[in-house]
Amino acid sequence: MHVVPLHAHNPGPFTGKGNWTYLILAGETTLIDAGVGKPEHLDALAAALDDAQALGLSGRLDRVLVTHAHSDHIAGVGAIAERWPEASFHKFLWPERDPAFHDPGWRPLVDDQVVAAGNVGLWTMHTPGHAPDHVVFLEPRSGTLFGGDLVVNGSSVVIPASGFGSMSAYLRSLHRVLDLQPRRILPAHGTPIDNPAALLRNYIRHRLQRERQVVDYLSTHEPTTAHGIAADIYRGVSETLIKAAADSVLAHLVKLEEDGRAERLPDSDTWRLR
Ligand SMILES: [Zn+2]
Structure with missing residues (x-):
């Protein structure tokens, strides 16, 4: 080949x-x-x-x-x-x-x-x-x-x-x-x-770190939106980047919801830990 x-x-x-x-x-x-x-x-x-x-x-x-x-x-x-x-x-x-x-x-x-x-x-x-x-x-x-x-x-x-x-x-x-x-x-x-194995392991580690960051945030703050979390975690970056980061935070929140660890408040985009 x-x-x-x-x-x-x-x-x-x-x-x-x-x-x-x-x-x-x-x-x-x-x-x-x-x-x-x-x-x-x-x-x-x-x-x-x-x-x-x-x-x-x-x-x-x-x-x-x-x-x-x-x-x-x-x-x-x-x-x-x-x-x-x-x-x-x-x-x-x-x-x-x-x-x-x-x-x-x-x-x-x-x-x-x-x-x-x-x-x-x-x-x-x-x-x-x-x-x-x-x-x-x-x-x-x-x-x-x-x-x-x-x-x-x-x-x-x-x-x-x-x-x-x-x-x-x-x-x-x-x-x-x-x-x-x-x-x-x-x-x-x-x-x-x-070096696929090293890179893949890094990717997995990085995502789990981000997830922990989102969990830590929710455990120490009032319920808030993905955008609210991203704006606070990534303070000082442009609104465009915060919007992209918020989409990524939302992906983590949805996973936490699937894992039974977070939930969306009824009829809102606001999240809290379960
Ligand atoms: Zn693509």
């Missing part, structure tokens, strides 16, 4: 320097994530397929696997389907969100499914939390995990409580991937992760 990283050329406030997509050459050609359809991305994909043809591969694009239906991963599907009509398109279905994007005739992925990709098998794992349809793909022989937005080197991943994120599911997903002992993670944002 040979992996060609292809940048999606979509830097921005929500994508940082932009997304990485990965072309897997393994007898057949498989693209992980679709980017947003920028001509530079499509041309780089075409050039990589030409190079593959020079090495004796078919030079066609066989399939595209999408990690989740956030626009920086899926919006390019229409442009790719137009240029490579022979490709098949696969994702874990999210019926409420998928119709917002071009439908290339999705082939549904399910948890634990092995996708045959030429002479390798890509083991699909449903890893919700960041998004309900999020999946990662493990190539077991090399131990390479295509991680989507599960983790990012040197940063944290947004769990959007108001956008279908789930902290409980996310922590379960992190543990599940940790148990697989991948040798490296190729993420959709940032640099490759060569």
Whole structure:
């Protein structure tokens, strides 16, 4: 298996320097994530397929696997389907969100499914939390995990409580991937992760620290909103950042509610410990 990283050329406030997509050459050609359809991305994909043809591969694009239906991963599907009509398109279905994007005739992925990709098998794992349809793909022989937005080197991943994120599911997903002992993670944002176990453990520790911070706060203050907690914990930062932090605090509060440790006061956004 040979992996060609292809940048999606979509830097921005929500994508940082932009997304990485990965072309897997393994007898057949498989693209992980679709980017947003920028001509530079499509041309780089075409050039990589030409190079593959020079090495004796078919030079066609066989399939595209999408990690989740956030626009920086899926919006390019229409442009790719137009240029490579022979490709098949696969994702874990999210019926409420998928119709917002071009439908290339999705082939549904399910948890634990092995996708045959030429002479390798890509083991699909449903890893919700960041998004309900999020999946990662493990190539077991090399131990390479295509991680989507599960983790990012040197940063944290947004769990959007108001956008279908789930902290409980996310922590379960992190543990599940940790148990697989991948040798490296190729993420959709940032640099490759060569120490997955250490990074995943840090992620879990960091989230549990945040949870403790929220519990400590509620145990020493009157019932308040996620925004109230975020504004106090992150005092002095801009309102935009506080709003983002409040969404993350809310994700923790919902998890604490699921764990039976916090509750929302009736008909309000105000929270207290149970
Ligand atoms: Zn995402």
